[in-house]
Amino acid sequence: MTTQNKPDIDILKIREILCEKKKEVAVSLKTCAHCALCADSCFLYRCRDNAPLYMPSHKFINSIGTLYKKKGKVTRAELEEIREIVWKRCVLCTRCYCPLGIDIPSLIALARRICRSQDVVHDFEKEKKG
Amino acid sequence: MRILDLISGPMVWFSFICFFCGTLYQVIVFYTLSKPRPRHPQERPRPHLGLKKEPEILDRTSLSYRFAMFRLTVFGRDPGMMIMTTIFHVTLILTPFVVLGHNILLDLAVGISFPSLLEVATDLLTLAVLACCLFFLFRRLLVPTVRAITTPSDLLMLLIVAAPFLTGFLAYHQIGNYDIMVLAHMASGEIMIMALPFTRFIHMIYFFINRFILIHENTLGKGGSRVWR
Amino acid sequence: MIKVKQKDLKIIVRDIHDYNYNQILIVGCGGCASVCLGGGQKEVDRLCAEINLVFKAEQRPGRATGYTIERQCHPLFIEELQQMIGQYDCALSMACGAGCQYMAELYPGMPIFPAVDTVSIGIDRDIGVYEERCRACGECVVGYTGGVCPVTRCAKGLFNGPCGGTNGTMCEVKGNIPCAWVEIYNRLKEQNRLDDIKKIRPVMEWQNQYQRTLIQDR
Numbered sequence: 187m188t189t190q191n192k193p194d195i196d197i198l199k200i201r202e203i204l205c206e207k208k209k210e211v212a213v214s215l216k217t218c219a220h221c222a223l224c225a226d227s228c229f230l231y232r233c234r235d236n237a238p239l240y241m242p243s244h245k246f247i248n249s250i251g252t253l254y255k256k257k258g259k260v261t262r263a264e265l266e267e268i269r270e271i272v273w274k275r276c277v278l279c280t281r282c283y284c285p286l287g288i289d290i291p292s293l294i295a296l297a298r299r300i301c302r303s304q305d306v307v308h309d310f311e312k313e314k315k316g
Numbered sequence: 317m318r319i320l321d322l323i324s325g326p327m328v329w330f331s332f333i334c335f336f337c338g339t340l341y342q343v344i345v346f347y348t349l350s351k352p353r354p355r356h357p358q359e360r361p362r363p364h365l366g367l368k369k370e371p372e373i374l375d376r377t378s379l380s381y382r383f384a385m386f387r388l389t390v391f392g393r394d395p396g397m398m399i400m401t402t403i404f405h406v407t408l409i410l411t412p413f414v415v416l417g418h419n420i421l422l423d424l425a426v427g428i429s430f431p432s433l434l435e436v437a438t439d440l441l442t443l444a445v446l447a448c449c450l451f452f453l454f455r456r457l458l459v460p461t462v463r464a465i466t467t468p469s470d471l472l473m474l475l476i477v478a479a480p481f482l483t484g485f486l487a488y489h490q491i492g493n494y495d496i497m498v499l500a501h502m503a504s505g506e507i508m509i510m511a512l513p514f515t516r517f518i519h520m521i522y523f524f525i526n527r528f529i530l531i532h533e534n535t536l537g538k539g540g541s542r543v544w545r
Numbered sequence: 546m547i548k549v550k551q552k553d554l555k556i557i558v559r560d561i562h563d564y565n566y567n568q569i570l571i572v573g574c575g576g577c578a579s580v581c582l583g584g585g586q587k588e589v590d591r592l593c594a595e596i597n598l599v600f601k602a603e604q605r606p607g608r609a610t611g612y613t614i615e616r617q618c619h620p621l622f623i624e625e626l627q628q629m630i631g632q633y634d635c636a637l638s639m640a641c642g643a644g645c646q647y648m649a650e651l652y653p654g655m656p657i658f659p660a661v662d663t664v665s666i667g668i669d670r671d672i673g674v675y676e677e678r679c680r681a682c683g684e685c686v687v688g689y690t691g692g693v694c695p696v697t698r699c700a701k702g703l704f705n706g707p708c709g710g711t712n713g714t715m716c717e718v719k720g721n722i723p724c725a726w727v728e729i730y731n732r733l734k735e736q737n738r739l740d741d742i743k744k745i746r747p748v749m750e751w752q753n754q755y756q757r758t759l760i761q762d763r
């Protein structure tokens with residue numbers, strides 16, 4: 187999985203996917219009051235010593251939120267970072283609780299879709315080695 | 317004094333129009349971008365005939381059981397925050413309606429008014445809002461999870477909320493320059509009202525949409541009726 | 546995904562009582578079991594609270610603790626339990642049968658009890674409403690049945706046409722479920738593929754009667 191010999195990020199493609207759910211993403215990002223009450227509902231957060239990195243809101247703000255704010259203009263390195271968030275820090279168990287009712291799993295799934303469209307995917311082979 | 321005329325006159329109406337139109341716009345946008353989805357009829361398997369239902373091992377109606385289940389909700393998990401946030405939101409919305417001064421102005425302007433509380437009571441409500449704001453501020457700065465997602469905009473939002481209450485309190489008690497305080501009170505209040513449907517305060521509208529209308533695991537009420545398109 | 550349903554609390558508690566286990570570890574699974582609202586962290590927490598209430602009511606010193614891992618069918622995630630599992634008398638698994646067994650295999654000294662029943666492989670019709678779609682027979686035939694599985698959806702698991710007992714469009718075995726073969730016929734007809742239904746299919750070699758191991762070629 188080297189990043190050098192990969193084509194550039196197709197910003198238009200990312201925008202196209204973002205546009206499909208633009209309003210939903212925008213509303214979700216805006217509705218999030220940054221209250222951190224979702225943290226406790228994530229089992230990964232609790233298992234990983236309450237690390238804020240695993241908080242559902244932190245995950246979606248830093249994945250789909252970054253993509254949205256930059257309007258898709260992300261570098262491959264940033265996309266790799268997003269991949270870490272949406273695959274390694276979230277298993278999409280779809281059980282996060284948001285007091286304001288934001289559908290966080292669908293946002294993470296959208297971020298995964300954008301990553302996949304740019305060939306930035308999780309390597310399950312590597313998972314075995316930990 | 318022209319700025320005072322502007323802020324105490326047309327700007328009040330403008331901010332209210334802004335608030336109502338913005339709210340309406342957001343609701344319309346939600347309805348155009350979501351679609352109805354009827355809930356799937358849930359056919360529960362009928363209990364086998366002849367088998368008498370044995371008594372449950374736990375009395376699920378007992379107080380201790382309900383309390384244990386309540387402890388698992390967000391109220392039980394983070395009681396401090398939930399109590400503060402409840403007090404905050406109730407007082408935040410209630411206080412402006414029951415302040416005597418507001419109601420007198422309202423009566424003069426349009427001839428209607430809400431019941432007013434004693435001035436001591438509204439004073440306490442205002443202090444409650446400000447105390448909650450302080451609580452949120454310290455929570456933002458000190459709790460690692462909250463700090464991890466805090467942006468300058470969150471602090472700005474907190475300031476926008478606190479400002480009308482603080483200036484109103486100071487103006488009522490004639491602390492500092494009264495004229496400037498009243499001006500700041502009106503201006504900050506108008507900013508807050510205008511910001512409601514367009515900033516992070518949008519959760520005021522979307523709390524109800526997300527929790528009561530959209531279908532998901534944590535929908536309240538009848539279980540929702542719509543999904544995002 | 547795999548759908549699981551929590552067992553009756555009485556059965557779970559009976560398992561623990563029989564051997565007087567006191568320190569209980571309830572292990573949730575963040576995979577399928579969590580998705581179907583059967584064995585995720587929320588359910589683990591609830592079961593924990595319930596078992597602790599039972600212990601309290603019986604004035605036993607026992608205590609249940611919950612822990613949810615990503616997937617119980619993968620060694621990487623089960624290893625997480627290594628450090629803590631020694632402190633417990635027994636473990637309750639809230640994963641599917643596979644996860645439960647894998648945990649039992651990796652911790653041979655630890656009594657493992659299932660806290661859920663694995664019900665089916667199904668689809669999410671609605672939140673909390675899941676319909677069975679697959680029985681893992683090992684030889685998928687939905688290609689010629691218009692995407693309707695005769696193993697799962699036909700009460701008799703017929704591979705060649707409906708039986709003689711089709712009750713209108715309903716199944717004769719259970720009145721309120723539609724006949725799978727009527728649906729297959731309608732689907733194929735719509736796609737102009739009725740020839741498929743006429744072909745006689747050989748009998749199914751029921752591979753799911755013995756333990757299978759899957760090796761994917763890469």
